[in-house]
Amino acid sequence: MNLFLYLDRQSPVHRLDPRTKLCLLLASFLSAVLFVTPAPLVSLLAVLLAYGAVGRALGNLRRIWFLLLSIAAVSVVSWSIFAGGATPLFWRVTAESLAYGIGAALKIDAMIISGLVFLSTTRTEEMVLGLIRMRVPFQMAFAFSLAIRMVPTIIGTAVTVTEAQRSRGLDTESGGPLTRLRTYVPLLVPIFLHTLRNTDQLAKALESRGFGARHERTSLLTIGFHGRDAVALVAGLVVLGLFVATRILSGP
């Protein structure tokens, strides 16, 4: 089972410089936080889905649709009940609170999808290179990429540990919050220790491969700005500008 999100494909988005993609990611986050009402967020989501389609990254949506859906459900339900508003619909739900809940759901999902497109089309090595060119020290940039790399490893460990403890009769699926909390101890301790051991191994392997031996490091991969990056950045800026304008015109 491959737990990495990167899709090794040819697409215009794959060919963009990682710095360009970082800027677009940032622009999408900015656009998302501008709004609380659903309408403009729906357009943002549409733009992002189009961007993802060009990057041939939407296949990965299948892997996180459950996450997207549950976040949306939790957000819509809880905000509808607790946000309050002037136009009652039923029980404690008002038209305003429902709209707010839908908006919040769209906002979070848009940000996740934007991140997904970035990770699906950008190698961690490219991201590291991009960060280095942006004057981030290599060690720091690499640590960031290692953190991303560790996520699937830790998930894999967690799955195995859970299966091992269930084999011993641990019931991980029922019981109240307090019981649940206690059932996590036999899971968390092995996961934590295993990850710690893994990290120790990783450090030795990195060191023996010359990690940090020279200040100047070369790279097999090359990145650079091209015409397509300018096009993408302009397009991104235009879209961001439109959203900002919409926000300003629609008043406080």
Added chain:
Amino acid sequence: MIRLEHVSFRYRSATDPVLRDVSCHIRRGELVGLLGRSGAGRSTLASTLNGTIPHLVRGDLAGRVLIDGEEIGARRPRDLADRIGFVFQDFEAQLFSTNVPLEVAFGPENLGVERAEIARRVDACLGVVRLSHLRHKAPAALSGGQKQRLALASVLALEPKILVLDEPTSDLDPAGRRELLEAIRSIRRTRDLTLVMIDPETDEMGWADRLIVLDQGRVALDGTPAALWDRADEMDALGVKGFTLARLARRLGMAERWVDADAAAGAIRRAGWVGAPNAGARLRAADAAQAGGEVLLEVDGLAHRYPDGTEALSDIRCVVRRGEFVAILGQNGSGKTTLVKHLNGILAPSAGDIRLQGRSLRGQSATALSRRVGLVFQNPDHQIFAERIWDEVAFGPRLQGLPDTEVAARVEEALEAVGLTGMGDVDPFILTKGTRQRIAVASTLATKPEVIILDEPTTGLDHAELQGMMALIRRLNEAGHTILIITHAMDVAAAYARRVILMQGGRILRDGPTREVFADEAGIGQTGLTPPPIVQVGNRLGVPALTLDELVSSLSPAAQPPRRPAAAPHP
């Protein structure tokens, strides 16, 4: 090339030194096998060669380590990376890139090698380990054997003069082992490399120039494989497995050194030994007397599909009878572990059914099933969490809600069964892998399951620990537990299991008495597995023996050494 002078080392947290005054000299171009029981100091010794000790592992180091006549002293591993390369056992932890060429490039990039030269090295090194065709894969998507070869290539790209391999094959299946060893052999042919290899399998190190056996931090034996050929007893005493074929030679009173089963069988035949009449029938009769009882587990058309649609198991049909001892064999990815996870309800079938004493597992909770079918996972560290062995073992019985007195009785009983009586207060984390494996078995035993399944119970154990673990499993079987083991150790399967299930590509390829499955070398060969050396020799002599004792007792010296018929005198 490498010289150690009076090297001693003590880990910071330990009271006793791991290395005690080790001095030795490894010459340029040598391939040295480093052997020894776990804790003998093999990995520690290897770690001193590139400065991992003392720079990454704290402790007291004394003595001098010289590479090419130069004391490495203050140099860190990264500063020695272009002179001495390291391949580790855990192949997952040494790969960190998103595709194969970038993984190989990582080392040279760190050393500031020119881009064109990096590209050249990547091509060359991938060629040597035969991974060129997988350039576009992610390392995470490779098989274990491929991952370890990639790790090897990524170290070779630094063009070191010395290569240290710390148990590189321990976590691999037989096919992965063979591929890695072939890659190492081909490197030796084309490059000027000095190799130090830690390997627990003496039989696989017959091609080394020299073997060094460590014991309690000292060099106990040092010589060519030929010189150590007939010192199996001494090696045994050092917790290292002696050469298998050497034991056979000695039992037959022969003083030859055989490279493989063919050579051994030929020599034995020439010496006049033949299979005793009825030997096969006698061995099979003994097997028949041990047949199992009533049907306990019944797997009926089981299939398992992953969420992404790949079929991990297809149409599995088999039964397990009470009191049986079954080994499940096959390469990694053949579905062994996925199969056993269905037997205790951890995984649910996509199709088909599993019945325990006639009752379907569907709808029975894993918690309830854990009392009847125990599954010991491969790595004990995936389950050990308590600070005392006692609490770890008591975990299962407590979950069953048993009264304290019963829990205590069960823990004591389980600890006694695994030979850990009186160690209840010890912290599991300071113990060896072999002991942690015992704790894992004890914690399953304490739930008193009728069926005990063990996933690779001997992986990572040294020879002595392996013997202890298998003797324990045999005792459990004799005490009435039905045993299933998954293993890559063919000699373990031959010596202990009475039945073998051979898996390939999610299907059962063979299911029958161990003797019959191992006698059909062509059949088992389809999965890339080979029977252990003793069985191979027996097969060539027409004796279906599974162990050394069986083979020796099935040979008879009755026939005189064949002589060429005397030529008729010329008229």
